[in-house]
Amino acid sequence: MTIEEEIKAIQDEIDKTQKNKATEHHIGRLKAKMARLKDDLIKQAMSKGGGTGGYSVKKSGDATVTLVGFPSVGKSTLINKLTDARSEVGAYEFTTLDVVPGSMEYRDAKIQILDLPGLVKGAAAGKGRGREVISVIRGCDLILMILDVFNFDHIAVLEKELYDAGIRINQRKPDVTITRTLKGGVVVTSTVDTTIDHETIKTILGEYKIHNALVNIREDITADQLIDVVRDNRVYIPAVLVLNKIDLVDKEHLKKFPKDAIKISADRELNLDVLKETIYDHLGFINIYLKPQGDKADLEEPMIMRGGATVGDVCDRLHKDFRRKFRYAKVWGDSAKHAGQRVGVDHTLCDGDILTIIIQK
Numbered sequence: 001m002t003i004e005e006e007i008k009a010i011q012d013e014i015d016k017t018q019k020n021k022a023t024e025h026h027i028g029r030l031k032a033k034m035a036r037l038k039d040d041l042i043k044q045a046m047s048k049g050g051g052t053g054g055y056s057v058k059k060s061g062d063a064t065v066t067l068v069g070f071p072s073v074g075k076s077t078l079i080n081k082l083t084d085a086r087s088e089v090g091a092y093e094f095t096t097l098d099v100v101p102g103s104m105e106y107r108d109a110k111i112q113i114l115d116l117p118g119l120v121k122g123a124a125a126g127k128g129r130g131r132e133v134i135s136v137i138r139g140c141d142l143i144l145m146i147l148d149v150f151n152f153d154h155i156a157v158l159e160k161e162l163y164d165a166g167i168r169i170n171q172r173k174p175d176v177t178i179t180r181t182l183k184g185g186v187v188v189t190s191t192v193d194t195t196i197d198h199e200t201i202k203t204i205l206g207e208y209k210i211h212n213a214l215v216n217i218r219e220d221i222t223a224d225q226l227i228d229v230v231r232d233n234r235v236y237i238p239a240v241l242v243l244n245k246i247d248l249v250d251k252e253h254l255k256k257f258p259k260d261a262i263k264i265s266a267d268r269e270l271n272l273d274v275l276k277e278t279i280y281d282h283l284g285f286i287n288i289y290l291k292p293q294g295d296k297a298d299l300e301e302p303m304i305m306r307g308g309a310t311v312g313d314v315c316d317r318l319h320k321d322f323r324r325k326f327r328y329a330k331v332w333g334d335s336a337k338h339a340g341q342r343v344g345v346d347h348t349l350c351d352g353d354i355l356t357i358i359i360q361k
């Protein structure tokens, strides 16, 4: 049996198993097996490429957004309208074979957008340079899932490919920690009621050969989410649904699509301003004002960071040596307990904070 066939066999077994308390732990074991096989598949696909032919994409700007979709949904047409890029457009599939970067300036932010080759079914397992495309997607800050009015049902395939590649869209990392221990078995503590029972948790960990660990659960999670925590190679990225080519259908027909999809025509430039605003909002930028020691803060030109950024992130942005040479920082603003609070690299900043960084000379 090939890995694909094994995965299929396990999926069939999960599908035909009645879901109830008595079978929960059997299903948990099957899911863990399947997750492991999918990881094998990804590894296999990567080694086949021999490590060559990967796209080298230099990140630039304040954040990176990728255009993800099936061939010919209009990704290249869109990047040409949103940025300074000139990516080839064609009425045939796989016009784009490379990653094409563009830069969009919006409000005070410089946003990098990457046009990608079309993703197809089986991409996560390496089809159509799928692995290379996926590794670019894994590194981005926001995914635009591009669909067109003719093939909206492709959404399920896109979601599955991203999922199989370890990309979790519009999810937070579960608030669960697993700490390996030398003995004592698997001990589960939880601060909330959990839907999966402790036996199932142990079974799933056992599938990954974890027989001694402290599992601390602070949020109710599914078996699949527990597997994600065990695997620890998942990325959590926000995504926005974009429906292109709306110029080709009438208003009545458009009502059939989900409300939260941004409906555009890249070619006719319909609704692109709404899309830009949505991109900006989803990236959750914050402004940080730098204040050199003993001097006034620069209130004219804030530094644009992503929400959740730490003092260390600001150091990295300023200079490659800043984190190494860092001594301490002082903060004024919403993140500070008091004006001028002394903080370390792990301190999380808020929008509007004023920051002084002190480094070794």
Ligand SMILES: Nc1nc2c(ncn2[C@@H]2O[C@H](COP(=O)(O)OP(=O)(O)OP(=O)(O)O)[C@@H](O)[C@H]2O)c(=O)[nH]1
Pocket (backbone or CB within 6 Å): 069, 070, 071, 072, 073, 074, 075, 076, 077, 078, 088, 089, 090, 091, 092, 093, 094, 095, 096, 097, 116, 117, 118, 244, 245, 246, 247, 248, 264, 265, 266, 267, 268
């Ligand atoms: N009517 C209409 N056609 C569009 C629109 N956007 C793109 N197209 C057409 O759709 C076809 C495919 O566009 P591309 O921009 O090459 O699509 P792509 O997603 O980059 O395709 P690949 O690179 O092959 O994956 C071209 O013929 C475009 O002119 C749109 O908003 N409306």
Ligand SMILES: [K+]
Pocket (backbone or CB within 6 Å): 071, 072, 073, 089, 090, 091, 092, 093, 094, 095, 096
């Ligand atoms: K095309």
Ligand SMILES: [Mg+2]
Pocket (backbone or CB within 6 Å): 075, 076, 077, 087, 088, 089, 095, 096, 115, 116
């Ligand atoms: Mg293209």
